[in-house]
Amino acid sequence: MSAPLLDASNLDAFYGPTQVLYGVDLEVVAGGITTLLGANGAGKTTTLRSLTGMLDTKGEVRFDGRSIAGRATEDIVRLGIAHVPQGRGTFVRETVEENLQIGAMSRRDRAAISADVERVYGYFPRLKERHRQQAGTLSGGEQQMLAVGRALMLRPKLMLLDEPSFGLAPLLVQELFEILRALNRDEGVSMLIVEQNAALALDLADHAYLLETGRLVMSGPAGEIRNNETIRRSYLGY
Amino acid sequence: MELFLHQVLAGLATGGIYACMALAVVMIYQAIDSLNFAQGEMAMFSTFIAWQLLQWGLPYWAAFFLTIGISFVAGVVIERVVFKPVQNESVLSHVVIFIALFAIINSAAGFIWDFTIKSFPSPFGTRELFGQRLISAHDAGMIGITILMLVLLYLFFRYTRVGLAMRAAAANPESARLAGIRVGWMVALGWGMAAAVGAIAGMLIAPVVFLEPNMMLSILLYGFAGAVVGGLTSPLGAVIGGFSMGVIENLAGTFIPYVGRELKLTIALTLIVAVLTVKPSGLFGRTVETRV
Numbered sequence A: 001m002s003a004p005l006l007d008a009s010n011l012d013a014f015y016g017p018t019q020v021l022y023g024v025d026l027e028v029v030a031g032g033i034t035t036l037l038g039a040n041g042a043g044k045t046t047t048l049r050s051l052t053g054m055l056d057t058k059g060e061v062r063f064d065g066r067s068i069a070g071r072a073t074e075d076i077v078r079l080g081i082a083h084v085p086q087g088r089g090t091f092v093r094e095t096v097e098e099n100l101q102i103g104a105m106s107r108r109d110r111a112a113i114s115a116d117v118e119r120v121y122g123y124f125p126r127l128k129e130r131h132r133q134q135a136g137t138l139s140g141g142e143q144q145m146l147a148v149g150r151a152l153m154l155r156p157k158l159m160l161l162d163e164p165s166f167g168l169a170p171l172l173v174q175e176l177f178e179i180l181r182a183l184n185r186d187e188g189v190s191m192l193i194v195e196q197n198a199a200l201a202l203d204l205a206d207h208a209y210l211l212e213t214g215r216l217v218m219s220g221p222a223g224e225i226r227n228n229e230t231i232r233r234s235y236l237g238y
Numbered sequence B: 001m002e003l004f005l006h007q008v009l010a011g012l013a014t015g016g017i018y019a020c021m022a023l024a025v026v027m028i029y030q031a032i033d034s035l036n037f038a039q040g041e042m043a044m045f046s047t048f049i050a051w052q053l054l055q056w057g058l059p060y061w062a063a064f065f066l067t068i069g070i071s072f073v074a075g076v077v078i079e080r081v082v083f084k085p086v087q088n089e090s091v092l093s094h095v096v097i098f099i100a101l102f103a104i105i106n107s108a109a110g111f112i113w114d115f116t117i118k119s120f121p122s123p124f125g126t127r128e129l130f131g132q133r134l135i136s137a138h139d140a141g142m143i144g145i146t147i148l149m150l151v152l153l154y155l156f157f158r159y160t161r162v163g164l165a166m167r168a169a170a171a172n173p174e175s176a177r178l179a180g181i182r183v184g185w186m187v188a189l190g191w192g193m194a195a196a197v198g199a200i201a202g203m204l205i206a207p208v209v210f211l212e213p214n215m216m217l218s219i220l221l222y223g224f225a226g227a228v229v230g231g232l233t234s235p236l237g238a239v240i241g242g243f244s245m246g247v248i249e250n251l252a253g254t255f256i257p258y259v260g261r262e263l264k265l266t267i268a269l270t271l272i273v274a275v276l277t278v279k280p281s282g283l284f285g286r287t288v289e290t291r292v
């Protein structure tokens, strides 16, 4: 067994004086897809934000053999962690293509950046059609694709995705998840996916964690959790 | 008619200076959501530096560009040393910091160079252009340089990677950090550029208003007026607002009886209030529709 790509241990997180995460332990293996499930308000977004240094935390986080806890967000990102945030983080006044260029801002290899823009357009042809449009005029689904595309421009080793299916039509969700699967299979991008749609996420992931009011209550292979009726009924509601 | 045209051109010349100050104010406002009241004093101090360099015998253009460089570095340093430590504090503490900066720079200039009025040379001379009475050579030079500078800034922000990174950092700092952009340095760069733009404005207007520590007071007010009227969220709006202020100021002073020199500033302030009442985001202030 190889060492995990991402390894968080005993993570506490705070909004001002309020504690919202309690001793969370979490791993993502290299090349794997892990999902973090839980009800609204359980602390899923907070967990992802803790991993990329966007709020006050205690505990240890290691990525690719380095300790990253307490580092600045931009430095963590530059190590190869792309975070697709809840709400998508679109640069609304910039064009679609500029949004992709912004995603590559930490890189210097100009030729490869242009090639990657085309690669993203290959995955998301709709973005190519609208590449000169202000990104704020895109539909919610298109902005979600743009957010994933912007993350890809970083050439990440690990992608953190916060509810990528939120607000998308079912067909679009299928399409997006197929692309995520392909990215993982063909390009070896590891993923940590936060989802409310547990069935969908368990289908894609190979490992799952379940979060309840800031504490991990369960973890295991995605297949086992999917097939355990008791867990499904009591925690996942389907 | 000739008088009218003359006043419009002269208005565009001073308007260019107001546009520079408006732009400098907007560049910082977009990054930190606060108005830099010390922008004018920073420009005044830059102009004194240029004057000192000229006194030491540097040729005009050498002093001009050296001053721009020094001002840029000073702007970056002021952000890193003075502003960065309080950037997450309330708007009120920003205001206090800016007022303190204003007072410190103003009295430092008075202390070093004293408060007597000094003349400042024009690189273009003061004779009339082409022997016409329409516009003086210095006014024409002012318009030329401000327009050149504005075009260069536009190209920088529109077409360079650093320009795009600065736009991203100002528009959505959190998302910019997630793209690996060093937002803090982008803000500092914005301060440097605003200080450099202010320095150019100060050096160009100094031959007209003369050099002394309070020279930028009313100019910054017109700059604010231009920025607010054009819209604090729109650099282009601020520039257009600045140019308009210059023209309106001149035409009102010439053609509306009783206005004269004394009431020109009142006109500008009235205009701010009027525009804000009708359109709070300014004439060019943008509100982008976002579909969800």
Ligand SMILES: Nc1ncnc2c1ncn2[C@@H]1O[C@H](COP(=O)(O)OP(=O)(O)O)[C@@H](O)[C@H]1O
Pocket: A015, A018, A020, A038, A039, A040, A041, A042, A043, A044, A045, A046, A047
């Ligand atoms: N900015 C904030 N300030 C204070 N409390 C917050 C903030 N954001 C989230 N919380 C609280 O933290 C808890 C976890 O929120 P979050 O991580 O967004 O949950 P999830 O993503 O699982 O829906 C919730 O109780 C929420 O009310």
Ligand SMILES: [Mg+2]
Pocket: A044, A045, A046, A086
């Ligand atoms: Mg959430």
